[in-house]
Amino acid sequence: MAARINRDLCTGCGQCVDTCPVEAISLDDEGVAVVDAELCVDCDKCVDVCPVEAISLD
Ligand code: SF4
Numbered sequence: 001m002a003a004r005i006n007r008d009l010c011t012g013c014g015q016c017v018d019t020c021p022v023e024a025i026s027l028d029d030e031g032v033a034v035v036d037a038e039l040c041v042d043c044d045k046c047v048d049v050c051p052v053e054a055i056s057l058d
């Protein structure tokens with residue numbers, strides 16, 4: 001499992017990038033958050049911090 005980003009909801013605010021303890025999230029060329037599934041440890045912190053509920057763990 002890894003965190004998943006809903007690209008239609010993400011505003012590119014960067015809060016999840018700053019919050020992730022393993023630096024698994026970055027903003028892509030379009031300013032949308034992307035998760036490196038190899039790094040994600042399913043900690044749920046990005047899900048909690050996203051102001052538009054664009055992130056889920058499934
Ligand atoms: S669930 Fe945790 S480790 Fe995975 S991307 Fe979100 S903050 Fe990073």
Ligand code: SF4
Pocket residue numbers: 005009010011012013014015016017032033049050051052053054055
């Ligand atoms: S916190 Fe949410 S809205 Fe902000 S960059 Fe991350 S996924 Fe996008």
